[in-house]
Amino acid sequence: MAALRDGDFAALQTLLKAPSKDAVRQLCQECFCSPPAALGPLAQRAGPGLAVSAEEAEQLVTALHNLTRHVVYRGLTRAEDILCLFPENFHQNLKNLLTKIILENISAWRNEAQASQISLPRLVDMDWRVDIKTSSDSIVRMAVPTCLLQLKIQEDAALCGNNPVVSALTVELSKETLDTMLEGLGRIRDQLSAVANK
Amino acid sequence: MGLLNFTREPVPEAVSADMHNLNQLSAQQFQALTEVLFHFLTEPKEVERFLTQLSDFATMNKISLGPLKNIVKSILLVPNGALKRNLSSEQVRADFIALGLSEEKASYFAEQWKVNSPTLTRLAVGQTLMINQLIDMEWKFGVTAGSSELEKVGSIFLQLKLVIKKGTQLENVYVELTLPQFYSFLHEMERVKTSLESFS
Secondary structure (H helix, E strand, O other), X not given: OOOOOHHHHHXXXXXXXXXXXXXXXXXXXXXXXXXXXXXXHHHHHXXXXXXXXXXXXXXXXXXXXXHHHHHHXXXXXXXXXXXXXXOOOOOHHHHHHHHHHHHHHHHHHHHHHHHOOOOOOEEXXXXXXXXXXXXXXXXXXXXXXXXXXXXXXXXXXXXXOOXXXXXXXXXXXXXHHHHHHHHHHHHHHHHHHHHHHO | OOOOOOOOOOOOOHHHHHHHHHHHOOHHHHHHHHHHHHHHHHOOOOHHHHHHHHHHHHHHOOOOHHHHHHHHHHHHHHHHHHHHOOOOHHHHHHHHHHXXXXXXXXXXXXXXXXXXXXXXXXXXXXXXXXXXXXXXXXEEEEEEOOOOOOXXXXXXXXXXXXXXXXXXXXXXXXXXEEHHHHHHHHHHHHHHHHHHHHHO
């Protein structure tokens, strides 16, 4: 999470050199999505379009990253709150444009932040099938139903970057195990309802 | 000896002699021995206890332990084969008679077989191969209060720890679910239960 620094707003004024509003919009989006480590390359790509030096480009990109991430962190949703962040002498039109762009994107950005937060490996899919065991080496004839459950689990997204590792785990459950599991799941559901009704 | 129900293979020579020796036991002695045998069959892990009880029986009835063990080995051939082949008590009785055991003793053993067979069947089924058997499930759920990217979150998460038996080792698998995923999981598991019940 990046905090807003003093020099950031000065750097943001470089955006006045942007060719169009859409270019600003595009840059905001890219700066939010980029992790801090990737800001350097992003600045190199963006610099030429803005006709600024490499150093200025990097300062701008960092400032925009900090601003967008700060707004998402604080959960600001009203224009007034975002406008308040800017210093008094900041360029009016640019301030309004940035606020507008941020408001347009805020809920998508918030969802993205939530989706990429650290967590234990996540369940991404589950499939099941019911088999009937008809014979085995210990008993020649039987009719025992059993359940095979396949869970697709994705490792922490933050660790894998763009190539998340998904592993499939197949588990066998007897009827008794399933009943016990359902009992546990039922208890979770009851507790969730109790919490929701408070 | 005609066709036996409990096995297709020829029976070892010693079995006839062992059955003959068994016939020499009194009804009471045979009943006591049968009890010891079924104790072992229903709790196959209690090997120590079984051997102790056999040895006590041998001492009390003035029989040498060595020959007694051979007799027991022969007797056990029948219930083991019967369990595998889901034999009825009549079939067990018929097999013992075919092997040379007296009608009275054969009937008694078959009766005990009938009484114990649900337990024994359940044990045999329990021994059947299971792939990655789910042994245990622990869970916790809570609320994410905040993160480095979002100061206030307030979303509910559910974490499951599944204990799975892979071969002989236990492995822990940790999974996190969102709330909608949890409800979907619960729904699917209830469908599985309905399916399993319709086949039971």
